[in-house]
Amino acid sequence: MSRFAPEHLTPEQIEEQSAVYGPFTQAVRDLVDAAIRTELGGDDIRAAQAAVEAVTARLREREIEGALGVTFSEDGVGRPWGNAVIGLRNAVAPPLVVEKAEDGSRVWSQFHLGAAYEGPPGCVHGGVASLVLDQMLGQAAGAGGRPGMTATLQVHYRKPTPLGPLRAEAWIERTEGHKTWARGELTGPEGLCVEAEGLFILPRWAREPADAETRPGFFE
Numbered sequence: 404m405s406r407f408a409p410e411h412l413t414p415e416q417i418e419e420q421s422a423v424y425g426p427f428t429q430a431v432r433d434l435v436d437a438a439i440r441t442e443l444g445g446d447d448i449r450a451a452q453a454a455v456e457a458v459t460a461r462l463r464e465r466e467i468e469g470a471l472g473v474t475f476s477e478d479g480v481g482r483p484w485g486n487a488v489i490g491l492r493n494a495v496a497p498p499l500v501v502e503k504a505e506d507g508s509r510v511w512s513q514f515h516l517g518a519a520y521e522g523p524p525g526c527v528h529g530g531v532a533s534l535v536l537d538q539m540l541g542q543a544a545g546a547g548g549r550p551g552m553t554a555t556l557q558v559h560y561r562k563p564t565p566l567g568p569l570r571a572e573a574w575i576e577r578t579e580g581h582k583t584w585a586r587g588e589l590t591g592p593e594g595l596c597v598e599a600e601g602l603f604i605l606p607r608w609a610r611e612p613a614d615a616e617t618r619p620g621f622f623e
């Protein structure tokens with residue numbers, strides 16, 4: 404099965420799938436949060452474990468091989484439902500819902516990071532802040548019509564990022580051929596916490612169709 408491929412679904416079918424998998428995945432996120440924060444113990448936890456294992460076994464009765472990949476509907480809209488930051492079907496993803504300016508000049512997202520993303524006590528893990536900003540800078544590049552993969556990412560942690568409501572924003576700083584430099588920031592209720600700048604490059608296999616056969620396996 405292709406992992407970066409067209410898919411022939413109507414908008415109604417996509418909407419239908421999203422209405423089924425979106426709430427299901429949210430329930431799994433709630434489960435993760437509850438598993439971290441519950442004060443139950445002993446037999447209650449052993450019973451919960453058995454129930455979770457039963458659900459997992461049921462889901463595995465029919466599953467794809469490997470990861471979800473990115474599929475595209477006929478109007479060219481991508482469906483990155485397995486993505487670790489924005490994936491509708493990925494319970495690891497917060498998920499971020501990313502909005503973009505009409506002219507494609509910036510992207511932003513308001514979201515919430517709870518107990519599952521903790522690093523320092525009560526604060527967002529630095530790797531998670533970096534994860535979020537990597538995605539946002541990548542989306543800024545894409546929104547500006549300059550999609551690419553992260554070649555470099557420099558992250559400046561200005562002050563601890565509190566768990567809770569957050570906002571991320573990103574934009575293109577400059578471009579040169581197939582290279583795009585993007586910047587972004589993560590802010591909490593008390594202001595700026597993390598800044599990042601990164602270089603995004605349209606890979607050779609995407610800019611030179613003749614090289615399509617050298618595409619990395621994860622896009623196949």
Ligand SMILES: CCCCCCCC/C=C\CCCCCCCC(=O)SCCNC(=O)CCNC(=O)[C@H](O)C(C)(C)COP(=O)(O)OP(=O)(O)OC[C@H]1O[C@@H](n2cnc3c(N)ncnc32)[C@H](O)[C@@H]1OP(=O)(O)O
Binds near residue numbers: 540552555
């Ligand atoms: C049909 C459209 C297809 C679009 C495809 C875009 C896919 C993005 C999809 C959806 C966007 C949504 C947002 C996602 C956000 C999340 C992003 C991630 O998490 S990405 C995962 C982490 N990043 C990697 O795994 C990259 C691994 N590295 C590579 O694949 C390559 O090294 C890559 C693409 C970075 C460059 O590969 P080359 O084959 O294009 O490279 P060469 O042709 O040798 O170099 C091109 C130029 O770039 C410079 N360059 C290459 N790597 C560099 C680096 N690391 N640092 C600085 N410069 C570098 C070179 O010096 C060269 O410069 P000179 O043209 O000569 O001026």
